Amino acid sequence: MVPKRPFHGDSEDGTDSPAQDSKRFKNAIRDVLGMLSVQDIVAEIEPFIRGVVRDEIERTVQRVLQPSFRTSSNQTETSGARGFLLQFVSRPPSTIFTGSTMEAEDGNPIRLELLDARTKTLVNSGPLSSMKIEILVLDGDFGIDEREDWTENEFNANVIREREGKRPLVTGGDLNITLKSGSGLISDIIFTDNSSWQRSRRFRLGARPVTKNYSEARIREARSEAFMVKDHRGELNKKHHPPRLVDEIWRLERIAKGGATHKKLATWGIHTVRDFLQTYAINPSELRKVILGGISNRIWDMILDHANECVLDDKLYTYFEAGPSVGLLFNSVYKLVGAAFEGQMYKPLDKLAPSQMALVESLKQKAYKNVHSFIMLDSRDICGPLRSLACPQAEPFNGPNLSLQQLELPAACPGI
DSSP, rough: OOOOOTTSSSSOOOOOOOOHHHHHHHHHHHHHHHEEEEEHHHHHHHHHHHHHHHHHHHHHHHHHHHHHHHHHHHHHHHTTTOOOEEEEOOOOSSEEEETOOOOTTTTOOEEEEEEEEOOOOOOOSGGGGOOOOEEEEEEETTTOOOOOOOOHHHHHHHOOOOOOOOOOSEEETTEEEEEEEEEEEEEOOOSSSSSSSSTTSSSEEEESSOOTTSSSOOOOEOOOOBBBBETTTTHOOOOOOOOOOBGGGGGSSSSTTTTTHHHHHHHHOOOHHHHHHHHHHHHHHIIIIIIISOOOOHHHHHHHHHHOOOOOOSEEEEEEEETTTEEEETTTTOOOOEEEETOOOEGGGGSSSSHHHHHHHHHHHHHHHHGGOOEEEGGGGGGGGGGHHTTTTOOOOOOOOSSTTOOOOOOOOTTO
């Protein structure tokens, strides 16, 4: 057998240059010549060459016959018959990974609609509005000419099947869906193979009716934007941009999964990006010197900059100091964002008087030593008076260590 070597697209990040591809190909040929006879080489390469030639012949035939197909389609439209078209409303992400459930670019399920070809309005009633739809994989080159009309034969010629000896190219429960009021959602489709073996190195999703209805005009199939499918091994250690609060800490730049920094942080109870940012708010110098001692300033800045890209959630915490009747307001990563005095409304820090700010800074350090006394709030409650937020009946719950003083996570205020 020809020894398998990785080519462009099979690497973790898919960023090999053409020069690297060429070098690897030459090395592979050199190995083959040293191990196999000419007859062996022919026997190995012939099926591949036959497949390439067959695919190219099919494409050429479709292109040659394309004018006649288009004429037939145009004749149908000009005859006054009503036409329909399926259309992907959602745009897929530019890159997905094998083994991951496919979703739209915005993170929602992929949406498909049936439209009236003439008015471009949703067909939300009648038998066609609840028909069954088949989801397929198309060649990424299909539609490269940006032509919006095609025939059924052209569409079928661009359907991609799994490689010989491989599992089905796509799996999942949404390979066949039923429209509801003319629309459908696709949320369970998983690719089992990457797209590096395609000439375009990309796939598209396609959709067509499961059953033809000859009493109606042709329903034009749907074709999504092109996207690349990479091997899931690239996803396993992928860094998130921006990171999420719930992400494991090694999703941050310069923190290798299972590496020394990762292990140090875990020892201090810092397992997520939220843990990291909360600990940084409580004692940044301790985090830098004690926990992450030994790393350079440049690496520290990269870790911190990446963590600060995180989009915060709406969680808020209050710390109530009964003596001077002051309430401090912290965001979800324990950064001080406001304060209230003597039962008044919370104010942002830049609205406080200098004397108030000095008191707030003093109380903040005390609050960070008593994180277990923080009370979780609903963001809608910050408009209420201080005494309504004190919530003395709240009880702290035990959670993972977040501070350097073995502190506990705060509890949610009952009824909020």
